[in-house]
Amino acid sequence: MWPRPGGFFTSANPSATPQLGGVPGFRDLLPLEAEILREAQESLLGEMRRWGYRHVITPLVESMDVLDVGLGIEQRRRLFKFTDARGDVVALVGERTVPVARLVAGKLRAAALPLRLCYAGPVLSTDEGRFQQRRETYQVGAELVGASGPVADAEVIALAARCMEATGIRRYQIDVGHAEFFQGIMDAVKLPDDVKAAVRSALAARDFVALEALLEDTPLKSAEHELLLRFPALRGGAEILDAAGGLVRNRRSEAALAELARVRELLVAHGIGEVVNLDLGAIRDFDYYTGVIFEGYGPDFGRPVAQGGRYDGLLERFGRPAPATGFMVQLDLVSEMLTRAPRPPALPRLDAALAWSGPGLSTALRLGSTLRLFGMRAVVDTESRSTSEANAWWHAVGAANLVHCLSDSVVAWSATGQRTRRLPPEQVAARLAGGVS
């Protein structure tokens, strides 16, 4: 007889098995991951609060009317959209700067500017992305609305740097560029309009081979040609500003360079001069950003973990013209980086496993309350157990101490690597809470 077909992909009744893995692109975070993510989020929000940023919570769902105003066509295409019971088209947010802008122009319109706001929450995208196949990710961000100029730009960049530090990331780096530097070059460069459009899209795709081909075919060569061709290499310290200053001949780019020089000085004063690089070839969404832009990189990680910049045009579209700058941190990437660090964080252990037998239950419950009052993590068993059963349960839950409550007056206390002792419960509570073993 042939063996029955079987194995991982064969189930006796596949339609009866629910999708235990969840929806593709959406992830469960298990206790360790969830703990690391939550702590990183607290560290980020904590640092933002220390800089005077107020926490706001905007909904997961936004009206498409609002998102249409703030988002580009590509971003809108990737939104989860649906109609609510009233027939309005709504979407799950794909980023949280536009909702904050709506808030500033709406419910907060009476609030004096500048406003410092921060937020944290999931963002969703129908596109799984190429890196992690994730459609739900977590972002923590800060926005400084109503302040223009290098002082505000530098504040937000320094805050981003301190935020990365606060999560425990070591050896990070911030790249600072300026959207106007590129816009000035595009104004000044002598090219037909259709070639200019092709140059923009080649740069947006980071395709320097196509860029080179486009620029080679044009008869007019200028300093701006040279700058465009060298775009990915226009990075460095203050010296890069002089080098670029010698090549540009247009006011927009020159103003951008002057602003970057000032921002750099201020970042040195903020105490983060050594993690800052200037990147004149930074390529970002130039339809959205209007001034200083920046990205934060962690060690040995192929993508930026923090991104931000000045977007002076957005608030106006909501009817409250105001300059604004801000950034967001990809919380998923931060926690991934922390998990991969040489000494990854471990899940905090339970302090006490409280087992009981017969009349010991009320002692166990009392002891649990006492230990928790002292901030310890204590779990009380759900059933009566013998000594050997209690030991097995202790190892299964993985706590530092086992307290087996036998009666009102006696408990058996075992700590890792120590002999079991019989003591009154009050003494055990005092010793555990006092950190004495």
Added chain:
Amino acid sequence: MTSAEQVAIAVPTGALHDGALSLLARSGLASLGAEELGRQLLVEREGLRVILVRPSDVPAYVDHGAADLGIVGKDILWETPGAHYELVDLRFGGCRLVLAVPDASSLDGPETWPPMIRVATKYPRTAAAWFESRGQAVEVVQLHGSVELAPQVGLVDGIVDLTATGRTLRDNRLRITAVLGTSTARLIANQASLKTRTAAVQSVVARMRKASSDAG
């Protein structure tokens, strides 16, 4: 992960393999025998780490940062666009992505295409985008090998495939009716590598750029 000074480069197996190794040697970066790399898959030489991967996997290694640089055919980049920087046309491995039909087929220019054309290809995304940009409805059958066979057995009207000399097409009694694009080997770079280890990565890029333009 690589150390601060070491640069990792992903080199493809297949048609671009010999050209890639020869370029590395001419750039003075590493002289590697195809046999040695084929045996070890990962070889470290004078500050350079060379990783041997399948051609279509090169963008994945570079985009994730497992390799700072990668040598890859433009045809692969059409099919899997990514967040990397495409820096240099390395000017070898030239070939064309073409639409080919059986010699006996009545199909030729767009005016002869049926309302819905069926093509077999290893490049479903590129093929679909090309036909769609011409307003032509297309049904793409994705195959993983021996694409030339598909029209001969009546599976499809034609194929979209890469050809260097046209020899395989002729051998299978297929003729070219349109060229979708021309491809050469490209040097791509991880965006973070360019920013966080600029000097080391740019020096390798500069040497490869020079060696490839000297030859071309």
